[in-house]
Amino acid sequence: MDLLHVELILIEDNPFEAELTIRSLKKHNLANKLVHLDDGEEALEFLFSKGKYADNIGKLNPKVILLDLKLPKVSGLEILKALKADEHTKNIPVVVLTSSKEESDVFESYNLGVNSYIVKPVNFESFSKAVAEIGLYWMLMNEPPVI
Amino acid sequence: MDRNFPHRLWSKGFVLFVVAVAFFSLIGWSFDIEIFKRILPNSVAMNPMSAICFILSAISFLLLTSKKRRRIELVAGKILAIIVLLVGTQVFLGYVFGYKSNIDKLFFSAKLQNEMGGHLSNMMAPNTAFCFILTSIGLLLLNFETRKKTMPTQFLALILALGALLAELGYLYGLGVLYTLPTFIPMAFHTAFNFFLMSLALLFVHPQKGLMATLTTPNTGGVVFRTFIIPSVVFPMLLGYVYEYAMTNALVSHSLANIFLVYSIIIGFIFINYFLAQVLNYKEALRKKVEENLAESNKKFKNFFDFAPFPMWVYDIETLRFLEVNSTAITKYGYTLEEFKSMGIGDIRPEEDVPKLLRSVKERNEGNETNDSNWRHRLKDGKIIDVLITTQLFVNEGRDACLVIAKDITERLKAEEQIKTLNKDLEAFTFSVAHDLRAPLRIIDGYSGVLREDYSAALDGEGNRLLNIISTNAQQMGQLIDDLLNLSRVGRASLNCTHVDMLYLAGKCVEEQLVFDAERKVTINMSNLEPAYCDGVLMKSVFNNLISNAIKYSHRKEAPIIEIGSYQKDGELVYFVKDNGVGFDMKHADKLFGVFQRLHKVTDFKGTGVGLAIVQRIISKHGGRVWVNAVKEEGATFYFSLPYNNHN
Numbered sequence: 001m002d003l004l005h006v007e008l009i010l011i012e013d014n015p016f017e018a019e020l021t022i023r024s025l026k027k028h029n030l031a032n033k034l035v036h037l038d039d040g041e042e043a044l045e046f047l048f049s050k051g052k053y054a055d056n057i058g059k060l061n062p063k064v065i066l067l068d069l070k071l072p073k074v075s076g077l078e079i080l081k082a083l084k085a086d087e088h089t090k091n092i093p094v095v096v097l098t099s100s101k102e103e104s105d106v107f108e109s110y111n112l113g114v115n116s117y118i119v120k121p122v123n124f125e126s127f128s129k130a131v132a133e134i135g136l137y138w139m140l141m142n143e144p145p146v147i
Numbered sequence: 148m149d150r151n152f153p154h155r156l157w158s159k160g161f162v163l164f165v166v167a168v169a170f171f172s173l174i175g176w177s178f179d180i181e182i183f184k185r186i187l188p189n190s191v192a193m194n195p196m197s198a199i200c201f202i203l204s205a206i207s208f209l210l211l212t213s214k215k216r217r218r219i220e221l222v223a224g225k226i227l228a229i230i231v232l233l234v235g236t237q238v239f240l241g242y243v244f245g246y247k248s249n250i251d252k253l254f255f256s257a258k259l260q261n262e263m264g265g266h267l268s269n270m271m272a273p274n275t276a277f278c279f280i281l282t283s284i285g286l287l288l289l290n291f292e293t294r295k296k297t298m299p300t301q302f303l304a305l306i307l308a309l310g311a312l313l314a315e316l317g318y319l320y321g322l323g324v325l326y327t328l329p330t331f332i333p334m335a336f337h338t339a340f341n342f343f344l345m346s347l348a349l350l351f352v353h354p355q356k357g358l359m360a361t362l363t364t365p366n367t368g369g370v371v372f373r374t375f376i377i378p379s380v381v382f383p384m385l386l387g388y389v390y391e392y393a394m395t396n397a398l399v400s401h402s403l404a405n406i407f408l409v410y411s412i413i414i415g416f417i418f419i420n421y422f423l424a425q426v427l428n429y430k431e432a433l434r435k436k437v438e439e440n441l442a443e444s445n446k447k448f449k450n451f452f453d454f455a456p457f458p459m460w461v462y463d464i465e466t467l468r469f470l471e472v473n474s475t476a477i478t479k480y481g482y483t484l485e486e487f488k489s490m491g492i493g494d495i496r497p498e499e500d501v502p503k504l505l506r507s508v509k510e511r512n513e514g515n516e517t518n519d520s521n522w523r524h525r526l527k528d529g530k531i532i533d534v535l536i537t538t539q540l541f542v543n544e545g546r547d548a549c550l551v552i553a554k555d556i557t558e559r560l561k562a563e564e565q566i567k568t569l570n571k572d573l574e575a576f577t578f579s580v581a582h583d584l585r586a587p588l589r590i591i592d593g594y595s596g597v598l599r600e601d602y603s604a605a606l607d608g609e610g611n612r613l614l615n616i617i618s619t620n621a622q623q624m625g626q627l628i629d630d631l632l633n634l635s636r637v638g639r640a641s642l643n644c645t646h647v648d649m650l651y652l653a654g655k656c657v658e659e660q661l662v663f664d665a666e667r668k669v670t671i672n673m674s675n676l677e678p679a680y681c682d683g684v685l686m687k688s689v690f691n692n693l694i695s696n697a698i699k700y701s702h703r704k705e706a707p708i709i710e711i712g713s714y715q716k717d718g719e720l721v722y723f724v725k726d727n728g729v730g731f732d733m734k735h736a737d738k739l740f741g742v743f744q745r746l747h748k749v750t751d752f753k754g755t756g757v758g759l760a761i762v763q764r765i766i767s768k769h770g771g772r773v774w775v776n777a778v779k780e781e782g783a784t785f786y787f788s789l790p791y792n793n794h795n
Contacts, residue, residue, distance in 0.1 A: 014586060020593040099585045101632065102578075122589050122625030124596035124618070 006060065007033040007139060011043045011079065012068045012097075017120075021066070021097070024128040030135035035062075040074030044082060047089060062092060064138035069098040069105060077108055084113040091145045095134055158212065161348040162205045165341045169193070169201035172337065176255045186336045187318065193335040194271040195259075196251040200234055200279050201341050203227045204286060208345075211289050212352055228286035235279030242273040272334045274310065278342045281307045285349045298357035300349055305358070308346035312380075314339035319384065320391045367430050375419060386411050457552045460487070464512060464540070464547040467491040479555070481527030492551075495524050497531055511538075524553065533557045577635050581628045588628070592621040623755075630757035634742065637685065637764050647683045649676040649722065653711050656690040660698055669698055674712040677720050679789050685765045692758040693724040693785050699752055701728030701782065718791045719771070725784040730777040739775060762787065 008030070012018040018036055025031040037043040044050070047065075049057040065083070069076035076096065083089045093115040098105070101119050109117050118134060121127045172193040175183025184192035210224030237250050251271035252259050259270075285303040292298050314334045354363045362372050386408055393404050452459060458476030462469050472487040480487075480495065493501045500523055507520070519537050526532060535554040540547065595618040603611060650673070657671050679686070694709070701707035710725040729747070731739075738744045740763040744756050759773075766773045766787045777783035 014590070016590040016594070017586060020590065020597070023597065099582060099589075102582075120585075120589060122585055122592060122629075123622050124589070124592040127589060127593060128596070 005033050006035050007063045008035070008135070009043075009047075009062045009065045010034060010036045011038075011040075011065065011071065011076070012036065013038045013040075013071050014068075017068075020124075020127070021131050024131040025135045027128070028132050028135060030132070030139055040071035040076070040079060043071070043079055044074055047079070047083065048086070063142070063144050064134075065092055065094045066097045066134070067094055069096060069100055069109075077105070077112065080109060080112045080114060093138055093142065093144060095138065097131075097134070155212075155351065155354070158348045158351040159209070161344040161351070162208050165201050165344050165348070166205040168337050168341050169198035169205075172198040176258060179258075190318070191272075191333050191335050193338050194251050194275070195254040196234065196238075197271050197275055197279075197335070197338055199254070200231050201345075203231050204279070204282050204345065207231070207283075207286050208289075208348060211286060225287060228283045231279055232283035232287070235276045235283060238271045238276035239273060239280060242276070272338075274314070275334050275338055275342075278307055278310055278334075281310075282342070282345055282349075289349070289352060292356065296357065298353060301353075301356075301358045304346040304349035307342055307349070311339045311343035311346065315343070316384070316387075319388060367426060371423060371426060379419075382415055383412070455552075457554050459550065459552050461543060461548050461550050462492050463543075464508075464549055467493060467508065470543060470548060476553070479526070480524070486527075495526075497523055497525055511540075521556070533560045574635055574639055578632065581632050581635070584628055585625060588621050588625050592618055592625070595621065627755045627757070630755045630761075631742075633688075634757055634761050634764065637688070637761055637768070640682075640685065642682045642768060643684070644680050644682055646678060647681055647686060648678050649686070649713065650678075652683065652687055653690050653694070656687060656694050657711075660691065660694045663695070664698055664702070669701070669707045669709060672708065672710045674710075676711070676722065677713045677715065679720055680792065681769055681789055682765075685768070689762050689765050689787065690724075692762050693787075696758060696785070697724050697726035697728065697783075699728075699754070700730075700747075701726040704728060715791060719788040720791050721786055721788045723784050723786045725782065727782040730779050730781050730783045732779050733777055736775055736777065740773060759785075 008025070010018060010021060012021065015038065018038065022031050022034065022036065025034065035046075037046055046053045046056065047060070049055070049060075067076045067079060071079070076098070080094055080096070083092060083094060090113070094113075095116040095118060096109050096114050097118050097120060099120055106117055116134075116138075118130060121130060171183045173195060174180065175185075175192070176195050176198075204227070207224045207227035210220045210227070213220045213224075234250055241247060281303045285300040285307070288298075288300045288303070291300065315336070317333070318336050318339070350359055353359060362369055362376075390404050390408050393399050394401065399407075452471070453474040455473055455475060458479045459473045460469055460476055461471040468491045469487045472484055477484055477487065482490070482495075493504055496504060504522070519535055522534050522536050523531050524534050533556050535556045537552045537554070539550045541550060542548065595614055598606075599611070599614055599618070606614065653673060653676055657673070661667075661669065661671075694711070697709045698707070701709065704727060708727050711723070712725075713720060713722040715721070731747075740759050742757055742760040744760075747754075762785075763773050766789070770790045771788040773785070773787045775783060775785050
C-alpha cells in the first residue's frame with residue numbers, strides 16, 4: 001500500500017483483538033487504508049522511519065492512530081510520549097484503545113496529550129459499535145491538520 | 148482545727164486562773180479578807196502591785212495570742228508587757244543598788260505599812276520582781292523563733308517554772324530560806340503558784356515548737372515524758388515530805404532517814420529505768436519487725452519492677468536523667484545500671500530524634516496529655532529499635548518523675564510493613580489478573596459474535612443456542628471481572644472526604660437507576676437525608692448499589708415502593724433504603740455482604756453478588772456499619788451508618 005494513503009494505523013499486539021477490530025472497521029468500509037503493527041519497537045521504527053522503515057520518511061500522514069497500551073518491548077505510553085514529543089508527529093490524533101481502566105493510565109495518557117481514551121467493552125456488540133464509532137468519527141467527521 | 152488546739156486552750160485556762168488569783172488578792176486588799184491576801188495564815192501576802200502585774204501580763208498574753216492577730220492587739224499586748232518589764236526592773240534594781248523604788252507601794256500603801264505587824268513591810272520580793280522580768284520578756288518574745296528553731300520564751304518559762312517550783316517546795320517543807328532570800332521578804336505562796344501557771348501558759352502557746360515539741364509528740368519519747376513528769380515531781384516531793392516529817396518529829400535517826408530516802412530514790416530510779424528499758428525494747432522490736440516487713444515488701448515490689456516483661460525506667464522530669472532502671476531494660480538495652488544512671492533519656496536515642504523528644508517532653512510538662520507513642524531507641528551495640536512508649540507521671544522522693552514502659556515493636560512494625568507490601572502486591576496481582584482476563588473474554592465473545600453474524604445460517608437452532616450460551620457466559624464473566632475490579636479499586640482507594648449533601652446524592656442515584664424502571668411503576672419516597680462528611684464518589688456507589696438492588700428486587704410487585712431516609716442514633720448517622728420487594732429469609736443475612744454471595748438465582752434476578760460487598764467495604768472504610776432487615780416476600784431494608792463526628 002502506498003504509505004501516503006495510509007489513513008489509520010492500528011498498534012495492537014493481540015492478533016485476535018486486532019482481527020476483531022479490523023473486522024468491525026471493515027464492516028463500515030473504514031479499513032481500506034489501514035496498517036496494523038503488533039510490536040511496540042516496530043511501531044516506533046515505522047512511525048519515525050527507522051530501521052527497515054527508513055523509506056517511510058516524509059510519507060506518513062495518517063488520520064488517526066489506534067494505540068493499545070500493553071505492547072511487547074515498547075509500551076503504548078512510551079509510543080504516545082515519543083509521538084507527542086516530536087514536532088512532525090505531535091499533531092497526529094492518537095486514540096488509546098485499551099482494556100485498562102486504571103486511573104493512572106488514563107491520567108498519564110491525557111498528560112502526554114492523547115486525543116481520546118477508549119476502554120474496550122467485553123461485550124462484542126458494544127465493542128463493534130465502539131470501534132465503528134471511533135473509525136467514523138476520526139476518519140470522516142474529524143478534520144485533521146495538514147502536515 | 149489542728150491537733151494542738153487543746154494545748155492552746157490550756158494556755159488560756161492557765162492565764163485565766165492567774166487573773167482570778169490576782170483579782171481575789173486585790174479584793175482581799177480592798178476588803179481586808181486575809182485568806183485572799185495570803186492563802187496560808189501567817190505567811191506573806193501577795194503584793195497588790197504583783198497582783199496588778201499578773202493581771203497586766205495575763206491581758207498581754209491574751210492579746211498577743213488573739214486568733215485575729217489584729218495589729219492593735221499585738222501593739223497593746225506588747226505595751227502591757229513593757230509596763231510589767233519596767234515595774235519588775237525598777238523593783239529589782241532597787242534591791243540590787245539598795246534604794247527604795249516604792250513603786251510596789253503605789254496602791255494600798257497604808258495597809259502595806261501595817262503588814263506583818265510592821266516587822267516585814269510587804270514589798271514585792273526581789274525573786275518576784277525577777278520573775279516578772281522573765282515573764283514580760285517571755286511575753287515580748289512570745290512568737291519569736293530562732294533560726295535553729297528554738298524559742299527563747301520557752302527557756303525563760305522553764306526558768307520561771309523551776310523558780311516557782313523552788314518557792315513552792317519552800318512552803319511544802321516550811322523552810323523560810325527557800326521562799327525568801329536572807330533579809331528580804333519571801334514570795335507569797337499564790338504568787339509562786341501564779342508564776343508556775345504563767346510559765347505553763349508560755350510553754351503551751353506553741354506546743355509543737357522548740358522544747359515543747361519533744362514533750363507533745365505522739366512518739367515514744369513524748370509518751371514516756373508525759374507519763375513520768377508528774378511522778379518525777381510528786382514522788383521526790385513526797386519522799387522529802389516524809390523525810391522532813393520524820394526528822395522534825397524525831398521519829399527515826401538522821402542516818403536511818405537518809406538511808407530510807409536514798410533507798411526509795413534508788414528504787415524509784417530503777418523502776419523508771421526498767422520501765423524505760425521495756426518501752427524502748429518493745430519499740431525497737433516493733434521497729435525491726437516493721438523494717439523487715441518493709442524490706443520484704445520493697446523487695447517484692449522491686450521484683451515486680453525488675454522482672455516486668457517490658458523494659459521500664461523512671462526518669463527525672465527536669466534533668467531527664469535515669470533514676471531507676473529495671474533488669475529487663477538492662478538486659479535488653481545492654482547498658483549496665485551504672486551506665487544507665489549516668490545517662491539521660493536523650494542518650495538512648497538516635498541523635499536526630501533528640502529535638503523531637505525535647506519538644507514532646509516540654510509539651511507534656513505543659514500539661515498536654517501525651518498518650519502511647521512510637522519512638523526509636525538505640526541499644527548499647529548501636530542497634531536501633533522501634534518502641535511503643537507508655538508513660539505515667541508521679542512524684543518520686545519529692546520530685547516530679549516519669550515512669551516509662553518501653554515495648555519493642557520493631558518486629559511488629561516490620562511485619563506490618565510486610566503485610567502492607569503483601570497486600571499491595573496481592574491487589575496489584577488481582578488487578579492485573581482481572582485485567583488480563585478481559586482480553587480473552589472479549590475475544591471469546593467477539594468470535595462468538597463473528598460466528599453468529601457470518602455463519603448463523605450454517606448452524607441449526609441447537610448450534611445457535613449453544614453459541615448464545617458461550618456468549619452470555621463470557622459476558623457474565625466480563626461483568627464479574629468488572630465488579631471485582633471495582634471492589635479492588637474501592638479497597639485501594641484512599642478516602643477523599645468532604646461535606647456531602649446526601650439528599651442530592653441519593654436523588655442523583657435514583658435518577659440514574661430509574662432508567663431501568665422501564666414501566667415507570669416504582670414509587671420512591673425520599674425524606675430529608677442528613678448531610679454527612681464522607682467520600683462523595685464512594686458514597687454514590689453505595690446509594691447506586693442499594694437503590695438498584697431495591698428496584699431490582701421489588702420490580703415484580705404490583706406497586707413497588709422504595710423509601711430512602713436517615714436518622715441519628717447513639718452517635719451515628721444511619722441511612723436506610725427500604726423496599727417492599729421479594730425480601731429474603733433472615734437466616735441467610737450473614738452471607739449477604741460476602742463477595743459472590745447471592746440469595747437468588749441468576750435466572751430470577753441478574754447480578755454478580757459483588758455490589759453489597761462493595762457497599763460493605765466502602766462503609767467500613769468510613770468507620771461505619773452495614774446491616775439488613777428483611778422478611779421473605781415482604782421486602783428488605785438495608786441500613787448503613789456513618790460515625791457522627793466533629794465534621795458532621
